Amino acid sequence: MELTYRPRRLRRTSALRQMVRQFHLSPLDFIYPLFIHEGAESEPIEAMPGINRWNLDGLMKHVGVVWELGIRCIVLFPKIKDDLKSEDGIECCNEGGLIPRTIKHIKQEYPEMMIMTDVALDPYSSDGHDGIVNQAGLVLNDETVSILCRQAIVQARAGADLIGPSDMMDGRVGAIRKALDQEGFQDVGIISYTAKYSSAYYGPFREALDSAPRIGSTKKIPKDKSTYQMDPGNAREAITEAHLDQQEGADILMVKPGLAYLDIISQLRKQVNLPIAAYNVSGEYSMVKAAAQRGWIDEKSVVLETLLCFKRAGADLILTYHACDAAKWLLAD
Numbered sequence: 192m193e194l195t196y197r198p199r200r201l202r203r204t205s206a207l208r209q210m211v212r213q214f215h216l217s218p219l220d221f222i223y224p225l226f227i228h229e230g231a232e233s234e235p236i237e238a239m240p241g242i243n244r245w246n247l248d249g250l251m252k253h254v255g256v257v258w259e260l261g262i263r264c265i266v267l268f269p270k271i272k273d274d275l276k277s278e279d280g281i282e283c284c285n286e287g288g289l290i291p292r293t294i295k296h297i298k299q300e301y302p303e304m305m306i307m308t309d310v311a312l313d314p315y316s317s318d319g320h321d322g323i324v325n326q327a328g329l330v331l332n333d334e335t336v337s338i339l340c341r342q343a344i345v346q347a348r349a350g351a352d353l354i355g356p357s358d359m360m361d362g363r364v365g366a367i368r369k370a371l372d373q374e375g376f377q378d379v380g381i382i383s384y385t386a387k388y389s390s391a392y393y394g395p396f397r398e399a400l401d402s403a404p405r406i407g408s409t410k411k412i413p414k415d416k417s418t419y420q421m422d423p424g425n426a427r428e429a430i431t432e433a434h435l436d437q438q439e440g441a442d443i444l445m446v447k448p449g450l451a452y453l454d455i456i457s458q459l460r461k462q463v464n465l466p467i468a469a470y471n472v473s474g475e476y477s478m479v480k481a482a483a484q485r486g487w488i489d490e491k492s493v494v495l496e497t498l499l500c501f502k503r504a505g506a507d508l509i510l511t512y513h514a515c516d517a518a519k520w521l522l523a524d
């Protein structure tokens with residue numbers, strides 16, 4: 192054949208392929224989620240092989256390992272004891288609570304590690320929702336936002352670098368920005384869960400924190416989060432949310448879940464110039480782990496391919512439970 196252009200020419204050797212590769216992965220792309228609890232021991236999370244609920248000691252050692260691997264940002268999720276949960280989730284504003292105490296410890300030992308937090312009521316809510324549920328079963332927006340502002344301030348005061356509102360209440364980014372500024376935390380950033388979909392992929396996470404909606408109590412509790420998290424059938428709405436978050440002062444936008452929502456990442460990339468993060472959520476992690484354990488897929492290849500594809504879609508940052516393994520594989524290559 193007389194072909195002028197033969198695309199295979201640039202695929203011939205590994206060196207050549209690497210030279211012309213458009214997107215690359217680095218441990219600096221990762222934000223690593225960590226689960227913590229008050230227990231005396233660290234314990235494995237059954238639905239997420241390789242992931243633990245850390246006690247303080249275990250956590251501090253693990254953060255050291257994470258830093259050594261070149262990862263520069265972690266996000267903390269607390270499992271709160273049942274007796275500290277309430278309808279308004281007010282434990283989230285406790286300055287002596289698990290999250291602020293842990294942030295202070297980490298900052299003492301690893302002052303340069305970036306700490307992201309999650310702002311929402313679900314770990315603290317006896318109803319298992321991100322906001323306050325009234326007697327009629329409605330999740331109250333404005334009342335919830337005022338508690339979230341207090342939660343954000345407590346986290347900032349403890350030393351958090353990036354506040355991550357994951358609650359999907361309307362107007363929360365602007366309200367949190369204002370509250371942080373009023374308290375003198377102008378330099379604390381907001382990484383907003385901009386397009387957070389009402390997704391079944393969060394299952395293992397809710398098991399890890401025992402934070403699933405608690406139906407069956409005397410109150411009428413919505414069985415899922417679809418009155419505040421986005422409908423998977425919507426794409427344009429994600430752009431509306433992105434513009435709102437940008438106007439309200441978000442520093443980084445996030446799309447969640449990641450894998451089934453790569454189109455949303457790519458659309459947001461075209462609409463805004465802020466950095467975009469993708470959340471490779473618990474269900475996505477557990478599916479890979481389960482198949483790899485059965486020998487049905489090659490874990491390393493699947494994970495590195497998946498993470499690279501987030502970059503290709505337009506993500507600058509990736510929240511992923513694979514962060515440590517991926518960083519090890521990248522460093523060894």
Ligand code: PBG
Pocket residue numbers: 309311313321357358392393394395396397416471472473474
């Ligand atoms: C809480 C929150 C959730 C996740 C992150 N923050 C769960 C939810 O909204 O029910 C899920 C993360 C994951 O599945 O890995 N607001």
